[in-house]
Amino acid sequence: MYASAEELVFDIAELASFELFSPVVDETVWFFRDLLGMIETARSGDSVYLRGFEDPYGHSLKITHRDTPGMGHAGWRANSVPALHRRVEAIERSGLGRGWVEGEVGMGPAYEFTTPDGAVQRIGFEVAYYEPPAEQRSVVLNRVQRRPLNGVPIRRLDHLNLLSRDVTENRRFFAEQLGFKLSEHILFSDDTEGGAWLRAMTRSHDIALVKDGVGGGGRLHHVAFLYGNTQHLMDACDVLTDNGLEIEAAMASHAISQAQFVYVLEPGGNRIELVGSAGYQVTDPSWQPVVWAQDAIDDAIIWYGSELPAEFDTYGTPVVGPTNYRTPNRYAATEAGMILGGRASV
Ligand SMILES: [Fe+2]
Numbered sequence: 001m002y003a004s005a006e007e008l009v010f011d012i013a014e015l016a017s018f019e020l021f022s023p024v025v026d027e028t029v030w031f032f033r034d035l036l037g038m039i040e041t042a043r044s045g046d047s048v049y050l051r052g053f054e055d056p057y058g059h060s061l062k063i064t065h066r067d068t069p070g071m072g073h074a075g076w077r078a079n080s081v082p083a084l085h086r087r088v089e090a091i092e093r094s095g096l097g098r099g100w101v102e103g104e105v106g107m108g109p110a111y112e113f114t115t116p117d118g119a120v121q122r123i124g125f126e127v128a129y130y131e132p133p134a135e136q137r138s139v140v141l142n143r144v145q146r147r148p149l150n151g152v153p154i155r156r157l158d159h160l161n162l163l164s165r166d167v168t169e170n171r172r173f174f175a176e177q178l179g180f181k182l183s184e185h186i187l188f189s190d191d192t193e194g195g196a197w198l199r200a201m202t203r204s205h206d207i208a209l210v211k212d213g214v215g216g217g218g219r220l221h222h223v224a225f226l227y228g229n230t231q232h233l234m235d236a237c238d239v240l241t242d243n244g245l246e247i248e249a250a251m252a253s254h255a256i257s258q259a260q261f262v263y264v265l266e267p268g269g270n271r272i273e274l275v276g277s278a279g280y281q282v283t284d285p286s287w288q289p290v291v292w293a294q295d296a297i298d299d300a301i302i303w304y305g306s307e308l309p310a311e312f313d314t315y316g317t318p319v320v321g322p323t324n325y326r327t328p329n330r331y332a333a334t335e336a337g338m339i340l341g342g343r344a345s346v
Contacts, residue, residue: 083125116169
């Protein structure tokens, strides 16, 4: 049997940058720089810019001060200038475009828009590549710079996961306006989607959309950074716990995507995923989306050291409703009922 031929167009290359809001920027920078080995490359206004040692651009993470945690924007890089303009036209037709943004550190013009849930995204092509100082060049010539010696250094930004009011509506937006391909999804018994994992190119997913268990969607479930070697997850857990952070779930392996993972809340309250092995690649042009029916969801994690807590499905940033999660800083309880304060303040 032969699969039907459909011309595949890949206009988006990757998640190139991500802006994280934190009420405690210094502590959040400490988390990413001192514990996860990211390199600070710039400061501007209320923002600090960092990158992993294999991130090719000037920054992959922008941390900006806000009173409540959450996502600032996700920055996608198009595969070419024509691809960028094709996608901008499609976004404008959807009515969710906001217009061009210029002046971002290390980035050329980018077009800003929102998902149907209101999560802010940008798409651009021009970027400034990172040039390491001579003493930081690696003998591994395909590596952007030498592996840092502090913390347990992540290699690079990997993917994001958004809580969605309506997974199907948001999944269609990413597929139709941006050209993402569906790799896997969860279908509940009433035929509604519980989650969708979409890829820009060949990685199993660059964005995941999961049903928001309590809120109206558009919140950050997590942003993920890649180790590539699962062995680093154990070292990371040791360093994180030794420095007062509580691991939400570790170590375990997703069946969906096959990535091995650790989840931890950074000091600002945002959930961060650390990915060991990167999971599978989709190189089959006729790939058919994998369907996880409701009765198969228990197998969606195939082995684990600790089960996912109940709040895994409801906690996101900004926080909605009460939470028992704690972070190791003095971020006081919010109107939303966030119970933070953790070990350092009790
Ligand atoms: Fe993830």
